[in-house]
Amino acid sequence: MPKTIAAISTPQAAGGIGIVRISGPEARAIAGRVFTSARGKTLEQCRGYTALYGRVHDAEGEIDEAIALNFIAPASFTGEDVVELSCHGGIYVMRRVLQAVFAAGAAPAGPGEFTRRAFLNGKIGLTEAESVMQIISAQGLEAGKAAMAGRDGALERRIIQIREGLTTIAAHLDAWADYPDEDIPEVDGSGLQESLEHAAQELDRLLSQFEAGRVLREGVETVIAGRPNVGKSTLMNLLSGCERSIVTEYAGTTRDVVEETVLLGGIPLHLADTAGIRATEDPVERIGVDRARERVQAAQLVLAVFDSSQALNEEDRLLIESVQDTPAVAVVNKSDLENVIDLEYIKNHFKQIVYISALSGDGLEALEQAVASLLKTNELDPSSGILFTERQRDAARRARDCVQEALDAQRSGVTLDAVTVSVEGAVSALLELTGERATEAVVDQVFAQFCVGK
Ligand code: GDP
Ligand code: ZN
DSSP states (O other), rough: OOOOOEEOOSSOOSSEEEEEEEEEEHHHHHHHHHETTTOOOOOGOOOOOEEEEEEEEEEEEEEEEEEEEEEEETTTSSSEEEEEEEEEEEHHHHHHHHHHHHTTTOOOOOOOOOHHHHHTEEEEEEEHHHHHHHHHHOOOOHHHHHHHHTTTTTHHHHHHHHHHHHHHHHHHHHHHHHHSSSSOOOOOOHHHHHHHHHHHHHHHHHHHHHHHHHHHHHHHEEEEOOSSSSSSHHHHHHHHTTTOSOOSSSTOOOSSSSSEEEEEEEEEEEEOOOOOOOOOOOOHHHHHHHHHHHHHHOOOOEEEEEEEOOOOOOHHHHHHHHTTOOOOOEEOOTTSSSSOSHHHHTTTTTTEHHHEETTTBBTTTHHHHHHHTTGGGGGGGGGGOOOHHHHHHHHHHHHHHHHHHHHHHHHTTTOOOHHHHHHHHHHHHHOOOOTOOOOOHHHHHHHTTTTBTT
């Protein structure tokens, strides 16, 4: 019989409400030892989902008021009997309630152990469990949507569809291998190849969306670069919707890097407003300039800002050169002023160009679209299911490699046995992805990334 476990499931900080969750066969008995309902009804008497109001106490006396939420197996998150004690969220109260629950017979829950039990009890699939973690850490709306879709099994359904295609192929190949002389129709080479190619395409699409999904979840290190006075600070303020950097009329005042995270069309941008890149004699400015160049080259996204009301100068060209190997959007600013900049030159050096007025906000939508298109997040349909952990991507990659082997074997006309082995390899990688055939080590690895209480 599994142990009954307990942990604080809310953040370890002062909050309005804090929850101690207890899960396992003894959940109600243990909770009953520390909780007394105001109306005298006991948890043991609860036959279904119930909420009781009362007090939590330990050997020292009363700790706090509490609501005991009672879930009867299997109708709970973990699939076991669960009691959640909601108290006031102070750190002291929470720890004391938890200690009382331990004293009453519960064992401390390990990292991710509640979710792990939900997985082991068949309440959720492995990819769904992983998306629980993504929901907890989602930074923006788009990432949140993607995580919720994963929680609803979108990825799992997509994987199962690919896998079923492969299983059908394997079944045909098997039948053929087992009864070569009987009435099984000849293996249709072109049909086989078509099915394999279809699986390969589906896996390729899934894999190519991984990076874009990561961008939505984790955001990108973004540098706003450009020579003094082109409008970097103004753009930064526009993006963050509030005054942040010091905007000034004088060239060269933004010496250092300012960091903050903003959401642009759902993508978290970790922004740095840097100094321009230019030759300078001033030692203090020099440090800022060097740092700016390093950051530009290390950035995952550069917003290279130009002033449309001025001709390109040496410093602009230095910036253009230094971003050639970095995903960059040319932001041609001050579109409200007379246009004198050499647009052709910029067009020849950037895939994405937008014209904006950082001052008025005109063109912000175009910037959103340019960034989404550069980072390929516009190609994502989160509701269709995306890969969102390295583990999932590794498994999908292995499946893709196996499908390639099968295709190669089929084309080169070696025995169909070789094709079968590769197709089965792909199926088994996909079973591992969904957790239907994951080793204990894989499952351990997934839940080790959770924290205690999840
Ligand atoms: P930075 O040195 O690149 O950070 O430039 P700032 O953001 O400090 O802007 C320099 C000057 O350009 C300020 O006076 C801004 O008000 C002005 N500026 C910024 N964006 C625009 C714009 O879109 N149109 C106009 N007309 N002026 C702008
Ligand atoms: Zn500035």
